[in-house]
Amino acid sequence: MNATPIQLISPQALTATLAQYYEAPAQKRVIISKMTLSNVSAGVDTVDIHIVPAGGTADASNLLLKQKSLDSNQSFPVYQLEGQILAPGDTVWAKAANVDAVLLMASGVTVV
Incomplete structure (x- = not known):
């Protein structure tokens, strides 16, 4: 087994519409090590995060942070x-x- 630490998601601002921020590469599994949210605005904000199975769509069945x-x-x-x-x-x-x-922002490990 070969494990390689990687930056999954470089720091980037979220949009106000649901968007894809990462896709696990072909023939590799990815373990999320760390994920961080930072509110850089002057007001309160809310965030939703989904982990969507390959070929699926983001919906209530894969909403992990609501x-x-x-x-x-x-x-x-x-x-x-x-x-x-x-x-x-x-x-x-x-x-x-x-x-x-x-x-x-997120980091993790790819495993082959």
Whole structure:
């Protein structure tokens, strides 16, 4: 078994519509090690995060973090997703209530 640490999602601002932020590569499994949300706005914001099976769509069946509220300038380690395993083609989708208010960042390990 070969495990390689990688940056899954470089820090980027979430959109206000549900969007894909990561896809596990073909023929590799990915273990999420750390995921962090940071509210960089002056107001409270909420975030949704989905882990979607390959070929699926983001919906209520794969919503793992629902309307997580973040105060202004608050960071939150998303413990609920740490250790989750993505199969090849699985994706991470997210959205915030307000565009450019919340940054998402994640790291992990690919396993072959």
